[in-house]
Amino acid sequence: MGSIVRMAGLAGVAAALAGCSSIPNHRGYIMDETLVASVQPGLDNQQSVRGTLGQPTMTSLFGDQVWYYVSSQTEQAPFNQPRIEEHTVLAVHFDPAGNVVSTERSGMELVERISPESDETPTLGRERGFLEDLFGNIGTVGTALPGTGGAGGGG
Template sequence: MALVTTGCASIATNRGYIVDETLFAAVQPGIDNQQSVRGTLGQPTMVSQFGDPVWYYISSRTEQAPFSQPRIEQHNVFAVQFDEAGNVISTDRSGMEQVARIDPESDTTPTLGRERGFLEDLFGNIGTVGGAGPGAAGGGGR
């Protein structure tokens, strides 16, 4: 019975930055700069590409039951914003309230243009293969 029970247990996986509350609390606006933040928290997970420089430290904890999709159980984003001189302006935390659950799987894929039926999909290319074009007879390819 113990073997069956362990086979049905969920698998927990930590991804990204490993959260340490003490280190996050040590980063203080007006006191720290980019060098001290890198020394305290390490390399950021992601750095903003536009606007003010912001470093993001992202972590997620997922659980996956057997024969199912992984599900995010815990998500943390710690953002450190810097001024032009590299000094910390502000810090911000967000969590699960920012996670959007989407279902990318559906029966149809929307496309631009007209709708084609099954027979048009099946027989739509008959006559177009080997037609006049560069290198074909009458195509003026040379």
């Protein structure tokens, strides 16, 4: 009887610890090192890169033609926000004719972790109180607008 209680207790502790473990999740492009290494400057073009690596995560809109393949590995503990553990960006640069000029890879060194200070966004201007919001427009209705020469609108 005592061993059954001990086994049930151990099973309960194991279940509680399993519930506290982090959940891994992959987001974005799945990097295949063999395929990435096969993209060669001077040999490949946009069509061959799309055939090898697939559709890019995003492309540049201005300046030189660049395709970006973005991959992130996150972990999330129960009741917490996901946390980025690994992050890789593969940038494939093309010339105006569509041929691969270079490839470059960046990682976590470019990830900036930000922590918002509060749930309010600071804005320009002065802050008004409740009574100013409630009675602030009294006396302004029907007054002349600058440059209109009369009351109200233009026209």
